[in-house]
Amino acid sequence: MSERADSKQQQIDPFRQVARATVSDTIVTQIRGLITNGTLKPGDRLPSERDLCKCFGVGRTSVREALKPLIAMGLLEGRVGSGTFVAAEMGQFQKPLEWGLLGDLSGQDDLVETRHMLETNAAYWAALRAGPANLAAIEATVLGMAENLRQPDRFQDFDANFHFEIARATQNKILFRLINVIRGQIQTWIGERLSLSPDRTEALAETSYRQHQVIFTAIKTGDGEAARAAMDHHIQTATRDLQANR
Amino acid sequence: MSERADSKQQQIDPFRQVARATVSDTIVTQIRGLITNGTLKPGDRLPSERDLCKCFGVGRTSVREALKPLIAMGLLEGRVGSGTFVAAEMGQFQKPLEWGLLGDLSGQDDLVETRHMLETNAAYWAALRAGPANLAAIEATVLGMAENLRQPDRFQDFDANFHFEIARATQNKILFRLINVIRGQIQTWIGERLSLSPDRTEALAETSYRQHQVIFTAIKTGDGEAARAAMDHHIQTATRDLQANR
DNA sequence: CATCTAAAATTGGTCTGACCAGCTGGCCAA
DNA sequence: TTGGCCAGCTGGTCAGACCAATTTTAGATG
Numbered sequence: 001m002s003e004r005a006d007s008k009q010q011q012i013d014p015f016r017q018v019a020r021a022t023v024s025d026t027i028v029t030q031i032r033g034l035i036t037n038g039t040l041k042p043g044d045r046l047p048s049e050r051d052l053c054k055c056f057g058v059g060r061t062s063v064r065e066a067l068k069p070l071i072a073m074g075l076l077e078g079r080v081g082s083g084t085f086v087a088a089e090m091g092q093f094q095k096p097l098e099w100g101l102l103g104d105l106s107g108q109d110d111l112v113e114t115r116h117m118l119e120t121n122a123a124y125w126a127a128l129r130a131g132p133a134n135l136a137a138i139e140a141t142v143l144g145m146a147e148n149l150r151q152p153d154r155f156q157d158f159d160a161n162f163h164f165e166i167a168r169a170t171q172n173k174i175l176f177r178l179i180n181v182i183r184g185q186i187q188t189w190i191g192e193r194l195s196l197s198p199d200r201t202e203a204l205a206e207t208s209y210r211q212h213q214v215i216f217t218a219i220k221t222g223d224g225e226a227a228r229a230a231m232d233h234h235i236q237t238a239t240r241d242l243q244a245n246r
Numbered sequence: 247m248s249e250r251a252d253s254k255q256q257q258i259d260p261f262r263q264v265a266r267a268t269v270s271d272t273i274v275t276q277i278r279g280l281i282t283n284g285t286l287k288p289g290d291r292l293p294s295e296r297d298l299c300k301c302f303g304v305g306r307t308s309v310r311e312a313l314k315p316l317i318a319m320g321l322l323e324g325r326v327g328s329g330t331f332v333a334a335e336m337g338q339f340q341k342p343l344e345w346g347l348l349g350d351l352s353g354q355d356d357l358v359e360t361r362h363m364l365e366t367n368a369a370y371w372a373a374l375r376a377g378p379a380n381l382a383a384i385e386a387t388v389l390g391m392a393e394n395l396r397q398p399d400r401f402q403d404f405d406a407n408f409h410f411e412i413a414r415a416t417q418n419k420i421l422f423r424l425i426n427v428i429r430g431q432i433q434t435w436i437g438e439r440l441s442l443s444p445d446r447t448e449a450l451a452e453t454s455y456r457q458h459q460v461i462f463t464a465i466k467t468g469d470g471e472a473a474r475a476a477m478d479h480h481i482q483t484a485t486r487d488l489q490a491n492r
Numbered sequence: 493c494a495t496c497t498a499a500a501a502t503t504g505g506t507c508t509g510a511c512c513a514g515c516t517g518g519c520c521a522a
Numbered sequence: 523t524t525g526g527c528c529a530g531c532t533g534g535t536c537a538g539a540c541c542a543a544t545t546t547t548a549g550a551t552g
Contacts, residue, residue, distance in 0.1 A: 028318075
């Protein structure tokens, strides 16, 4: 920590050290700002690198070195021959979060445990804060599940959206993002497991649907603790089912 | 969501789409591997960019474009005239996590709420899983606090380490990283508040210290629920004190 | 010989210009 | 209308050069 302090130890004297922001970092900040403040919306195409050079008045190297991290962060997406595009909002920061949270991680025990913690709390907060729009969105996913009990793929989509909408209903952006990234990671795993035993899938869907209903009711009622308990039960069941398959 | 499905809609047919790995991405993966598998340890210096070019047999552009994201992720640190170094472990992925979790976020309500959730659960798991080494580390921070009740700076260091060690004791890497990044973000805020009213600081330290003791005792006893409750109380108190200052 | 200083070598950051491979869109022939 | 072709654009890569900060070396100084 000392060397860290040293590097931060800038001149406080009248002759303050100029914050030597590198050119590319400056551009990163600018573009990132344009994205977060909505000037650039998901799907939008950025000017070509060569045009950006003229805009910013810098070399192409700097532009490219600015785009690279943004691409790595999942904010942008480069397509050869076509251009650079703003990534879908859902994917933004997904990659760095995955890197940061999962990085080298091998097992999914931590993942399951963290998910459990996040989702139960999310259910709690959603029950306390969900607005009419949130409730409608959640209910829609529940209905969607009911109509697709025999179509695992579609059912799973609605299942995922159910948790997605609950996370959104918490009105807590951090929680929202966390749940999404962790769920995204678990999703692939779920897909694998389910495809292994398609016969059991229907029974699982039945159970899952009923549990989702309970959760939704609790949230609609505004009963935080009930929602938390219902979600707890649901996640535990789901996890057990999945782990039983391995 | 539809456009997302479209973009993902890759050929499942026998004519699967080739994953065109770019040169720089390959290098990113390699270097990242060297870091995570321990070949490159924090503080280590990488070969100069020009040397890496020869090693990988690619142009300097590619090397630099590979290093850029790693630097942005906080895995590496570039120092002009000196070289590129592997960042301290604590800082790794810190930046992308901050970006991803906090990004544009303005207020800290979400932050406080998320922290509360994470820390209470961390206390719970720590109580169930802390090994002798963990307990010793936690106890050391408690003792450190006791000896520095009048030195806010040092006290705060031990305070931070207390929570740090608890997070580590959960044995859950994801939880560990999450707590660190969120705490790091809150830390600056804590610093500001405390410096505003140095007079009250001592009284706060007194209270804080006692609460930490209670938490530690619960963890040592292995009483998860007690640890959770104690942490809950502590965080709520601390948050209230801080918010009262604004 | 120890010490301070100035030059030389090294390093990351930036610029330029060039080439490649993939995509786009329009044109033309079948 | 269909299919193929070609020109032009785009991101990806490379090479060589220069800059500014830093480290190292060599020299001058005491």
